[in-house]
Amino acid sequence: MSSVAFHTLGCKVNHYETEAIWQLFEKNGYERKEFNSAADVYVINTCTVTNSGDRKSRQVIRRAIRKNPDAVICVTGCYAQTSPSEVMEIPGVDIVVGTQDREKMLGYIEQYQKEREPINGVGNIMKTRVYEELEVPSFTDRTRASLKIQEGCNNFCTFCIIPWARGLLRSRDPKSVLEQAQKLVDAGYKEIVLTGIHTAGYGEDMKDYNFAQLLRDLESKVIGLKRLRISSIEASQVTDEVVEVIDKSKVIARHLHIPLQAGSNTVLKRMRRKYTTEFFAEKIEHLRKALPDFALTSDVIVGFPGETEEEFQETYDFIRNLRFSELHVFPYSKRTGTPAARMKDQVPDDVKHHRVKQLISLSNQLAKEYASRYEDEVLEVIPEEPFKKDANDNYWVGYTDNYLRVKFPATPDMEGKLVRVKIKQSGYPYNEGQFVRVLDDDQLEPHTVNL
Numbered sequence: 001m002s003s004v005a006f007h008t009l010g011c012k013v014n015h016y017e018t019e020a021i022w023q024l025f026e027k028n029g030y031e032r033k034e035f036n037s038a039a040d041v042y043v044i045n046t047c048t049v050t051n052s053g054d055r056k057s058r059q060v061i062r063r064a065i066r067k068n069p070d071a072v073i074c075v076t077g078c079y080a081q082t083s084p085s086e087v088m089e090i091p092g093v094d095i096v097v098g099t100q101d102r103e104k105m106l107g108y109i110e111q112y113q114k115e116r117e118p119i120n121g122v123g124n125i126m127k128t129r130v131y132e133e134l135e136v137p138s139f140t141d142r143t144r145a146s147l148k149i150q151e152g153c154n155n156f157c158t159f160c161i162i163p164w165a166r167g168l169l170r171s172r173d174p175k176s177v178l179e180q181a182q183k184l185v186d187a188g189y190k191e192i193v194l195t196g197i198h199t200a201g202y203g204e205d206m207k208d209y210n211f212a213q214l215l216r217d218l219e220s221k222v223i224g225l226k227r228l229r230i231s232s233i234e235a236s237q238v239t240d241e242v243v244e245v246i247d248k249s250k251v252i253a254r255h256l257h258i259p260l261q262a263g264s265n266t267v268l269k270r271m272r273r274k275y276t277t278e279f280f281a282e283k284i285e286h287l288r289k290a291l292p293d294f295a296l297t298s299d300v301i302v303g304f305p306g307e308t309e310e311e312f313q314e315t316y317d318f319i320r321n322l323r324f325s326e327l328h329v330f331p332y333s334k335r336t337g338t339p340a341a342r343m344k345d346q347v348p349d350d351v352k353h354h355r356v357k358q359l360i361s362l363s364n365q366l367a368k369e370y371a372s373r374y375e376d377e378v379l380e381v382i383p384e385e386p387f388k389k390d391a392n393d394n395y396w397v398g399y400t401d402n403y404l405r406v407k408f409p410a411t412p413d414m415e416g417k418l419v420r421v422k423i424k425q426s427g428y429p430y431n432e433g434q435f436v437r438v439l440d441d442d443q444l445e446p447h448t449v450n451l
Contacts, residue, residue: 003031005039007060010047012195012231014077016146018045020134021076021102028106035064041072041109046079046087048165050333054079058090065092072109076102078165082337084122098122099151099166100132125167128152133176137183143384143398143416145189146231149177149214150196154204157261158272158339159301159332166197171205174214181222190382190418191227191253192218199230200237212241219251226418227382227401229253235260235275238283247290255295255403256287263318264311267304270343277318284322295325295370295403302359303332303352305343312355320362325370325403327363331356364428371404371426378436381421383410387430397430408433 004025008018021043022032033039042064046057057079064073074095075087081098088096095108101121108119131151139145152167153160184192196202203210218228228251233242235258246252258280262268265276284296300315319327331352334341379400387395387407396410398419407430408421421433 001029001031002041003033003039004041004043005033005035005037005064006043006045007035007064008045009057009060010045010049010053010078012146012193013148013197014045014047016136016148016195017077017102017134018043019136019139019146021045021105022140023134023136024103024106036067038068039071040068041074042067043074043076043105046075046077048077048079048082048161050335052333054083054086061087061090061093065090072112074105074109076105078162081122081125081165082161084120088118088120093118095119096122099125100128102132102134125165128167129170131170131172133172135176135180137180138187143189143382144191144193145184145187146193146195147177147181147184148172148195150199150202153198153201155198155274156272158270158343159304159335161335161338162197164337169198169201169205171202174209174217177214178217178221181218181225185222185224188416190416191229192225193229193231195231198234200233200242210241211237212239212245215242215245215249215252219249225251227251227253227380229401230256232257232259234258235280235283238287240286243286243290246287252291253401253403254291254293255297255401256291257297257299258284259299260319260324261299261301262304262307262311263300263315264307265314267307267311267315270306271301271304271340277314281318281322293373293402296323297326297328297403298324299328299330300359301330301332302355303347305332305340305347306345307332307347307355316358316362319359320366323370324363324366326367327359329356329359329363367428368426371423371428371431373426374400374402374404374423374431375426376423378420378422379404379406379433380439381406381408381419381433382416383414383419385415386412404431405429406431406433409435414438 006018008014044061047053072094076097080087080096084096094112097105150171152169153163154169156163200211263277381398381400383396383398387397394409395407397407418439420436422436423431424434425432
């Protein structure tokens with residue numbers, strides 16, 4: 001039996017696609033191995049969002065070649081798509097496939113094994129107009145299932161290479177989204193995370209169907225779906241119809257990740273983002289009426305070219321006043337090939353790192369404030385993994401629907417179930433909880449846990 005090992009760099013979409021590629025190999029009789037062990041085929045799913053993403057991808061490729069020089073080395077993903085010739089030049093790389101045509105990978109492997117000639121299977125992604133169907137009926141991670149619903153992005157922000165790596169926006173057929181969602185629920189997943197490159201742009205390339213309708217259909221047609229999380233939604237995609245669907249929904253999680261990138265209108269303009277801070281704040285106000293107390297998380301880039309002390313202060317104040325619940329803070333990193341990399345007034349690294357520290361400190365404070373509102377409340381948590389840091393090994397960690405990370409006493413058979421937990425002590429990054437009961441699962445015996 002042939003064996004395959006995977007290594008995934010980058011975002012949730014890449015992790016989803018690695019699982020999809022594994023399904024193709026599994027159907028063809030392959031055994032899955034750990035990446036650090038010897039395998040017949042290594043698949044490296046690369047990232048190119050920053051220059052360091054490229055560098056890390058090259059390091060991982062070389063690691064696989066050293067592990068087994070006789071193995072077939074297959075490189076896919078965003079770095080492979082944007083720089084195929086650079087990847088092909090690495091001695092030992094045999095097959096390069098970009099962010100399309102992954103189903104051809106097994107054929108390429110057979111071809112390579114016969115001919116022993118390197119294969120460049122990367123096409124022009126900008127010409128691709130059809131969503132590539134990659135089905136994942138179950139995941140290696142047993143608690144939360146991702147469901148990829150679209151591919152590509154039409155925004156061309158000045159700091160971002162992704163449209164060149166992923167192509168233009170294309171949506172998955174609604175029927176196929178619903179079918180896979182049902183399979184995931186039938187496989188026992190209580191939570192589905194909708195994901196994509198520009199997730200809530202779903203349907204922008206369709207005549208008579210959109211993201212709001214997809215949310216409605218998932219809730220009404222997928223039997224047994226308990227929790228639906230939107231991995232990311234742009235402020236410009238928060239339409240009145242989406243707000244209305246969120247308002248009426250009983251399954252959409254009280255957590256929305258809405259990328260801000262900057263809280264200064266002049267910086268947003270240089271980034272070529274399609275909103276102002278006023279527009280962003282207004283959308284949050286609408287959402288807070290529809291989904292009271294939802295956790296608002298976001299991405300922020302600090303030290304974008306030309307960012308002055310005043311502009312940074314605008315971002316800092318905007319974030320504090322809008323009461324985000326947690327931030328992902330990134331120092332601006334030059335991405336070769338993007339307009340921002342050629343801009344004048346690049347911000348010195350020491351200034352960037354100082355600003356990053358300030359925003360991370362603010363994020364920690366906001367996260368604690370948000371969590372403290374839920375002390376003594378009973379919330380639903382899906383236990384994901386044992387809390388190994390604790391000497392007491394019957395503690396598990398999971399997320400509430402509003403994205404609070406909770407550690408609480410549980411048993412292994414509760415993994416992936418919906419469990420009611422009382423928040424005893426709020427905090428960040430963990431809240432401490434007290435187990436109350438397991439919900440709606442006939443197979444589980446009634447539990448008592450030693451608290």
